[in-house]
Amino acid sequence: MSDAPAPDAGVGPTGPRAFEFEHVPETDQSFENALAKARSGERLTVDDGVELLTTGTENREIDRERKELVLEAANRRRADVVGEDVTFVANLNNNVTTACNTGCLFCNFKNSSHAFETESEIDHAGFTKTPAESRAVVEDALDMGIYEVTSVSGLHPGFALDDEHHEILRGYDDAARTVNYKPPERYETDPGTYLEQMDAMSVGDVHLHSMTPEEAYHARRGTDWSYESVYRKLRDAGLDSAPGTAAEILVDEVRDVICPGKIDSQGWVDAMEGAISVGLDVTATIMYGHVENEMHRVMHLKEVRDLQDRTGGITEFVPLSFVHQQTPLYERGVVTGGATDAEDELLIAVSRLFLDNVDNVQSSWVKYGNAKGLKLLNCGANDFMGTILSEEITKRAGGEYGEFRSFDDYVEMLSAIGRPPVERSTDYRTTRRLDPDDGPHGPMLGPRADGTPMLDQQEQKQ
Numbered sequence: 001m002s003d004a005p006a007p008d009a010g011v012g013p014t015g016p017r018a019f020e021f022e023h024v025p026e027t028d029q030s031f032e033n034a035l036a037k038a039r040s041g042e043r044l045t046v047d048d049g050v051e052l053l054t055t056g057t058e059n060r061e062i063d064r065e066r067k068e069l070v071l072e073a074a075n076r077r078r079a080d081v082v083g084e085d086v087t088f089v090a091n092l093n094n095n096v097t098t099a100c101n102t103g104c105l106f107c108n109f110k111n112s113s114h115a116f117e118t119e120s121e122i123d124h125a126g127f128t129k130t131p132a133e134s135r136a137v138v139e140d141a142l143d144m145g146i147y148e149v150t151s152v153s154g155l156h157p158g159f160a161l162d163d164e165h166h167e168i169l170r171g172y173d174d175a176a177r178t179v180n181y182k183p184p185e186r187y188e189t190d191p192g193t194y195l196e197q198m199d200a201m202s203v204g205d206v207h208l209h210s211m212t213p214e215e216a217y218h219a220r221r222g223t224d225w226s227y228e229s230v231y232r233k234l235r236d237a238g239l240d241s242a243p244g245t246a247a248e249i250l251v252d253e254v255r256d257v258i259c260p261g262k263i264d265s266q267g268w269v270d271a272m273e274g275a276i277s278v279g280l281d282v283t284a285t286i287m288y289g290h291v292e293n294e295m296h297r298v299m300h301l302k303e304v305r306d307l308q309d310r311t312g313g314i315t316e317f318v319p320l321s322f323v324h325q326q327t328p329l330y331e332r333g334v335v336t337g338g339a340t341d342a343e344d345e346l347l348i349a350v351s352r353l354f355l356d357n358v359d360n361v362q363s364s365w366v367k368y369g370n371a372k373g374l375k376l377l378n379c380g381a382n383d384f385m386g387t388i389l390s391e392e393i394t395k396r397a398g399g400e401y402g403e404f405r406s407f408d409d410y411v412e413m414l415s416a417i418g419r420p421p422v423e424r425s426t427d428y429r430t431t432r433r434l435d436p437d438d439g440p441h442g443p444m445l446g447p448r449a450d451g452t453p454m455l456d457q458q459e460q461k462q
Helices: 031-040 046-054 064-082 131-142 163-170 194-201 213-218 227-236 252-258 265-277 294-311 341-354 365-376 392-396 407-416 454-461
Strands: 086-089 091-093 148-151 207-210 281-288 314-321 383-386 421-424 431-433
Touching: 031 046, 031 064, 046 294, 046 341, 064 341, 091 131, 131 148, 131 194, 148 194, 194 207, 194 227, 213 227, 213 265, 227 265, 265 281, 265 294, 281 294, 281 341, 294 314, 294 341, 314 341, 314 365, 341 365, 365 383, 365 407, 407 421
Parallel strands: 086 383, 086 421, 091 148, 148 207, 281 314
Antiparallel strands: 421 431
16 A cells, blocks of 8 residues: 555545446555656556556645656656657648437537437537538638648448448348448438548648547448458548547546447557558547546556557647536536646646657647646646647537637747747658747648748638
């Protein structure tokens, strides 16, 4: 037992829980030993990570002085690994559809897929874009200078990988129940196939970042296709890299509570390995601050680190603090809030210290806001997301921090904390440092970018 035990089982960071988890934040390590290992650069164990996350206190409160020691160690590690630069990308979010029936309790992005059926009389504010509509969105954004399209969508029952997949799914008896499939003609708008959407969004030399492990599972449901074969077809249709969202917490006893209809932890790992095996870069995420405890969080980090040890395909790690407002978990009283500021700081810091094989750790201004997002850049993070242009998922869950960040915003904010602003490509292999005195600033790495500020570019078109 640690000299400073963490919270009891069934009690999480935001209030009492009714869950008796097998994995609890108790260790035989001490905070002092864990911190010494972190400072020396020695590879951390799960117990080390738990001690650093909990600051080894005897109650549920985080020790402020110990917390600052962890943040300091992480900030030094960040400086040693990637230096002082803070990177960002010129990107667009194009979410194809909100139609979904998976039933994740942390999500308010989806609309019941039944509401989208032609005969439905259910009012909803959701949407489905055709491939042609997706292409138009990307075309317009390319003219503004963006060069990354991120697309993460609901699991529309009418979506299939390709025509062959449609034929297979149509052959099932009671396909809606057995393989979550209804023919696209049942819906007001046909989303096309995944391959058609990939092709539509692959305009010019844009980088297409799409197809989470959950979407890849949806694109192979009802078949014996491997993830490798699915991602190969997606790659050939235009996919350039895959987002490692749908990870949530990679511990199944937590997933059984918050997303029982989703793939399990091993399914997420299998999908990521399939994507990497065909030459796609991937990211990895964690979505924390709901029902999980600190042991679950570090077990998740261990899964990510092990995956990176095996594959080397992860370009960045993206911690996502649970936005609780307007989600079923909150509305049903399962949680009383999200992670605290101290928990956010420690999660970023311990991610940097634990993931010794992943260079880049992101601070999400969409999740954290400007002030905290900037603070987290001094807790171990080195990337500050991108311009976004649209972000429906967090907004629909009650997020408050907007949908667009200009290059001049980045330059002003990062210069204020003394960190160099650096435009990057999605894969981090190409970068451009921006001179604060040489504005106004706009993207230069895109196929149609010429340094013009993005909104100025849009105004010129109108």
